Every structure is written in structure tokens, then in C-alpha cells.
Amino acid sequence: MKRYRLHLAIPLLMGFLLLLAGLPSAWGVAYVQCPEDTDGDGDLSNNADLPNVQCMSLTGGDGWVTMADGRELYIFSFSDVSAVPAADILDVGVFRANSPAPTIATRQGDELYLTLTNVGTFNRPDLFDPHTVHYHGFPNASAIFDGLPESAVAVFPQASLTYYYNNIEPGTYMYHCHVEATEHMQMGMLGNLYVDPIQNQTGYGGNPAATVAGKEGGPGPYGYVYNDGDGSTAFDKEFPIQLQAFDHFFHDASRDTQPLPFADMIDTYPTINGRGYPDTTLATPDPADGSLPGKHPAIPADSTANPPQPVGSLIKINRATEGTRILLRVSNLGVVQHYTLTVLGIPMKVVGRGARLLRGPGQAVGENVFYDTNVVNLGGGETTDVLLDTSGVAAGTYFLYATNLNHLSNNAEDYGGYMTEIVIQ
Amino acid sequence: MKKTVFYHGKSVIIAIALLMLLTASAAANAVVPGISGSTFNLVAGSGHFDTPDGDSLLLWGYGNQGSSAQYPGPTLIVNQGATVRVNLTNNLDQAVSIVFPGQGQVTDPVAGGSGTPGLLTREAAAGGGTVSYQFVASQPGTYLYHSGTNTDLQVEMGLLGALIVRPTGFNQASNRTAYGHPDSAYDHEYLFLLSEMDPTIHDLVDFGFINYVDNAEAFPVFWFVNGRNGMNTLDRNFAPWLPYQPYSALARTRPGEKVLLRIIGGGRNQHAFHAHGNHSTIIARDGRMLSSGPGAGPDLAVQDFTISPTPGGTVDAVFSWTSRGLGWDVYGTPLEDFPHNCTPAGPDDPVDPNTGEDCTYHGTPIPVTLPGLQDLAFGGWYSGSPFLGQFGQLPPGEGGLNLNGGLFFMWHSHNEKELTNFDIFPGGMLTFVIIEPPGTPIP
8 A cells, every 4th residue: 555655656746846847936936136126126127226236137947049050959048037027037037048148248347246046947847957157257256156066056946046246357258057067058058248348437548538438428439348558459349259059969869858968069050149150140139029030930929028049140330430440259158179260351350368458467558469360269168359450441241250161050051150241331 | 876976075085185184294385296307217008097987998108117107197397407318118019109399309318229210209119128318408398298109099098298397496495486487486386287088999909909990080088187087186196096097186275376287288189278266377388488588577478267278289377366356255254253354465455465365355245145055056065155264054965075165166178078078977177276275284
């Protein structure tokens, strides 16, 4: 009798747990911490304005993306729920992973309160994976906010963890989940992150008021990459370019609850910001229905407010109205190999690597170790700041692509993968 | 699987405990283990080493005479300007040699000549042959040495090692620099020799099918730091349970101290070595300081958080950790519960030189509330407290691998596929640095 009951109890328990994990829970409540949330309602959209405090609220979960050849891939990633009241996050935030993860753009001197709520994996209710945010490259990090689960903490499904970062160093970083890093990163938990320099707000030189950046409402150039003191990293328009590559065998194995192929992992779908060429050149989605022009299938109606692949990578500048200097914030969050990028027909100047100005410690302002090149090589976890000076370039369409030419493909489809277009007007 | 994890946990605890016991009376600064002098007697031999997934692979390696073959070979530590002689005896069944990239002209110190002619260099004949090499270590720095015979196979099989040239005037007690200039000074030095292996090749050689080896088909699935796969990388130097892999890759330091990273691309592929915790200042590449001219020091150094030595290339970088700019007091608040002082280094530098604390935030509480224990998963190297040198409450069975309340930061390949041991995560090319509380004995 006892044995019979036990046998019955296990599938019942499993069923209950599946139900628990699979249903958008109405029981749990996300715990969002933000000093600006003065009324404590968990709604960050009705903020008091503390100028140096920035709050962001992410969910970690799963979702679907569509590759440029039409293949759908199951992914894990983050989604921005900053505008969602805390009480609704565990309902609204489920199953809406973005590729790339929402961009975190902040400023030197800003304190960032980043809340991660783990909404579980809707399509894999058997998983109880925790998640983290690893702010990759954050200087003088503390272990507790480093996002490394082995050396600190990760957050379980239905719970929230708020990270705190005091941004004192500008530059191009990245972020990703570090739980079961090879798996969760292959599955897509990767995003752009950059910190604007204080020089944007203060200007530089003898008449700093004249060089305050356009980003901060000043009369100077749109922005600076670093606190260069001489304007040598000024730019007029910026584009985060994050290399992410998917292995569809791995994603399909995850979708189908099969053993995951770590050793055989290869890059079959190289993407820039979550899309392979030519989808890289498509605009941001139509706000009316969340769809992308071209061959993307219609996106389910319930994700109109949050299309899964919202970031277009068409690099476009109108020199008459916007200026001539393009900043590419290049990062590689692929998990398999190094890649090299080139731009055909436009000179590339490398002004920073690893969120640091290329200037030696013994060098005065103006003595940089910038270099002109036509290729930049990045391993996983590396960033490079590239300025494109288009002033001497004829109007037209140019190409940015990986010189690992076998990765200019969307799996079997050629003329895809790591490529996008640069339109100079 | 659970058993393996438990075993590893235990071995790490034992390793760290032994390390601390052994070193209580030793020098207060970590030194790269290796053999020093100007004449080295190496033997090329073989052995079988265990991989963390339970495999056992044939290894060819250099060893110090009287010791077994090892992976990587003995780290040769010499002084700048020394005339270095390396005598090699070959116990393998094919000819073997050594080349020393970056060392200028290599001559034959034996009257009448040593070894047999080879393509890249003179070789030691199979089955007991000998050969000798001599060169002047004219430039300080970090270098690689490896076999110059049948290189694609022999280096894959394990015939490689590191060479460190100490600068003129170097003194371990009073003048620790990488390149002689004060801006290349350090407190602790650690080697990170990165490499990979394809077990298919090792098995073919082991089982007598060496003619079937096709290096064009090589597909590595094991990745190593100092010849060990994660988590064996954390075990101590010369751990007896790793008889062919003597070198640890665990780094330890105290706040504010300078750690010299000697990183070597020892494999056929490029690896992106990412240091959690802070940026490192890259002061040299391939045994040459990044300097604008004589006496200028590493004035062309740049900082980065990921370092990719090319295959065969080396990078020297200096890492340091303080709580500068953290925004809260890393030694704990409220101060009455966590009493500690903070004295800024000077009017322009708020960091206490003895504790690494940024005094700007002395007494500032951690700005967020950490969720309850039931909401979190805990890492084995977490002390239970976000504060340096402190311990906190953890659920039963969690934590336990952090003996001093240090901050653990992973240093690893960011081509994350390489964090595996033949299909099993985690492992591969990963290790840690521990930021230990001030006063913790190191090494």
C-alpha cells in the first residue's frame, strides 16, 4: 500500500512542479530595488529624478528568435521590464527573452541599480536554472555583484536580486549570464553595455563649456568615447556591434530536452546583435505589430511591445546633418573562437580596447597609441572602439564583415552571418 | 557526478590548507615554480595523466633529470646575460629536440658536435640519444620553449614549457621586477600557460596507430592552464595526485598588491584569457617591454580585461585589486559590528595602502538588500558574506571552499566552449584569483 502511494506521489509531485514552473505565477512578486522609486510601488516609470541614479529591471528567461534563413531558435536571455510595475513582472516578464539582451547604456558617475528577476524557462519547466548578470570588465569588482555563481550568488526562478554598480570608468563593456556559462551564453544571454565618459558632461580644454557633448545637450560633438582631454575620441554617431554566434544543434537539443553538445559546439549562425545578414540591415521593428520587414514571420501578438530581436545594425549617417565620425563599439560574445572584422573602403582607427583609452600611462594628452587599420580581431569577451572617419569617403553603401569568410553565412545560406551595411549619405 | 564534485571540493580544501601550512614560514610572495640556474638536464619521456572526465591520456613531456615527464615541461628560470645550457636526453621512440623562440642564436656547446641533424635544429635520436643547446639569455621576459621535431604532433603530445629570464639586478627579496624598470615591479608572479589537446591523437599514438594521426583533423576538446584542466588548476603545486602535472594555476594576492601574470599561448589556437576582478596593465608582449625607448619603462602599456596571446606569443601583465570606487565599504558595515580603520594614501589617493579600502566609502553600507537565502543559489567559493574577510550564514552543504573570507574571481578563457572537459561543464581553461584579506600568508 505504502509503495503504491509513493509511486503515485512522484508523478503527482512532478506534475505539480511542472504546473508551478510553467504557469506565469500570480503568487510570486518581483523585488525591485531602486532609490528613485520613492513611493515604493515598484513602478519605475513614475520616478523621482535622482540625476546620478539609474535603475533598470531585467527578467532572465527564455524565448524564441528567428534566424535570417527563417529557422527558429529557442533561446535564453534577458528582457527589459523597467517600465513594468514590480507586481506584474512575474506575469508580463515570462517568455520574452531578447537577442541581444537589452542594451545597458550608462554614464560615468552614475550609480546603476540593476534588478534581475528570474522568471524561469517557460519552454523547459524541468529546468530550475538560476541566472546572474556578469558586468564584464567592471573594474575593482566585488564578488557579490560579479555574477559568478561559483564565487558568490545566483538568483533562483521566481526571485529577484538587485546588483549595484558605481560606474567610475567609461568605456565599452558587455554583460552576460555566468551561470553554467558555456550553456547560458550559447543560449543567448548576451548584451551590450557601455559607459559614457564624464567629459561628455564637463567638456575639456580652455573653454570646456564649448565642448560639452551633444548627448548632454552641449554644443560640442555628439559624444566622446573616453576622457581624452583633447577631443581625439569625439564621434557624431555610435553603433554597438556585438558579435554573437549560435549553434543551432545546441539550441535544438536544449529545446528538445536532449544532452547538450559542448564538445561539438560550432558557430552555425553568426549574428551581429542577434541577427545575421541581411536581417542586420533591417530597421527596428514596426511598433504597430512588432514585425520586421522581409522574411521574418509574424511575431505573436502578445509580444508586440517586446519583439524578440529589436536591434538593427544598419550603420547609417547623414553627413549634412549628423557629422562624419562613426563610433563602432565592437564586442565579441561568441563562445567558440576569435573573429576578425573589416570595413571595406572606410579607414578604421582603433582608439580603445577593453574599456580603456589607448594611451600609455607615461604619455601626455595628445600622445595616443591609436592605430589605423583595416581589421580588428576579437576573442570572446574582448571589446574594441573603432572610429570611422567618413569625411573623405564618397557617398554610398559600404560593408562591415568578418574576414573569417566561412562565417558569412546563415547556416547553409550564403551571403549572411557576420555582415552589415554602412550607408554614407 | 555528485561524487566527483564532492571529491574535488575536498581536494581543493586540502590543497589550500596544505598550501597555507607549508608556506607559513616561506617567503611572503608567490614565485613561479620551476628550476633555476644556467645548466639544465632535461629528459623527454612519456606517461599517462588523468583528465577530470575520467579519461587517461598518453603524454610526451620534458622532465627534469631524475623526475618523471611533466606537462608542461619544467619552467626554466634563468638570469639575464647568463649563458644557458640545456642538455636533452631522449627516452622516446622518435627523435626529439627543443627550440627556444626569442633567444637569438642557439649554438652547440659540445666539442665535436652533439645530436643528429634535424630540420629546425639538432635532435636527440630515439631511444636514449642526447643533444645540447646553448644560448645567451640576453633579454628578460617570458618565453616558450617546445619541440622542434615533428612539431605538430610532439607539441600536441606535450613537449613544451616556459622559460623565464630574470632581469639584471633582480632580487626576489628586494627587487622583484619583470623587466628591470621599477614600473614592472610586482609582489606575486604567476604563470598561465594556455594549451589544448585532442584525445583522438593521443589515443592513436598510445595504441600504436601513429601513422593514422592527421593533425589537419585535430579537434581539441581538452583545454589547459599550466597543463591542468579545471578544476585541477586549483590544486597546489606538485600535488601528488597529479604526478605529471606539477604546476598549479591558482593565484592569490592581498588588496593593493601587484600580481605579475606571465601568460603564454602554448597551443595551436588563440585563447581569450579574461580576468574577473579588475583590468590588468599589459606591460610586455613576446618578451619585450612596451616601451617608447631605453629607460622609459612600460610607458606604452595599455589596460585590458581580456588578454589573447597569439599561438606561440607571450604577454606580461600586472593585475591589482582594491575597492577603489566601489561605492560601499568592502570590509563591512555597520562599523561597530565590523570595526576597521581607513587611512587614505594621500590627499589625491583615497585608497588605504595597507587594506586597499577606498576611504571615500568607509562606513557606507552596501546599497541594496540581498534577498533571502531561499532565493539564491550559492557558489562553493562564497564565504556567505559580501564583505572581504568575513563569513556569513549559508544553507547546509553550501560554500565551504573559502577559508579566509577572500573574494574569488575567475580567470578563464572567454571562448566559453573551452570551459569544458570533453563535453562536461565546468572545467577546461579556468582558474581563480583569490583576493585574500590583508595579512593572509601567501604563498
